[in-house]
Amino acid sequence: MRRLFGGTADQTTDYAVTHTEAEWRAKLSPAQFKVLREHGTERAGTSPLDREKRPGVFICAGCAQALFDAGAKFDSGTGWPSFTAPLPGAVGTTDDRSFFMHRTEVHCSRCGGHLGHVFPDGPAPTGQRYCMNGAAMDFKPE
Numbered sequence: 508m509r510r511l512f513g514g515t516a517d518q519t520t521d522y523a524v525t526h527t528e529a530e531w532r533a534k535l536s537p538a539q540f541k542v543l544r545e546h547g548t549e550r551a552g553t554s555p556l557d558r559e560k561r562p563g564v565f566i567c568a569g570c571a572q573a574l575f576d577a578g579a580k581f582d583s584g585t586g587w588p589s590f591t592a593p594l595p596g597a598v599g600t601t602d603d604r605s606f607f608m609h610r611t612e613v614h615c616s617r618c619g620g621h622l623g624h625v626f627p628d629g630p631a632p633t634g635q636r637y638c639m640n641g642a643a644m645d646f647k648p649e
Contacts, residue, residue, distance in 0.1 A: 554641020
């Protein structure tokens with residue numbers, strides 16, 4: 508197992524799926540690389556996944572791990588795909604203290620790719636809003 512390339516907040520974790528920077532760049536689109544490997548954020552309202560309403564599963568664009576069931580998706584009005592909860596074991600979290608604020612970063616537990624952030628202002632049943640970058644995910648309809 509190799510260490511994760513790039514700047515996730517947790518530099519010490521080994522992930523099941525790892526690649527060199529060159530391999531990630533070859534595998535991902537520039538937008539996916541910016542979000543997943545460099546902690547970028549897509550502009551609000553630009554992801555077609557924010558408007559996705561079919562049954563299915565949202566998967567990591569880096570390693571194809573299932574992350575969120577479509578049944579947990581809700582319209583947060585933020586312009587990013589939002590979910591009340593991830594699938595069990597699908598994500599990890601780390602403290603993000605960038606940009607002079609404190610947030611909880613969400614990353615794929617299999618490849619460490621940056622997905623977005625989780626906030627405590629979501630609807631029932633969890634009260635959580637997993638605000639994800641669409642560029643970090645793909646959708647597999649049922």
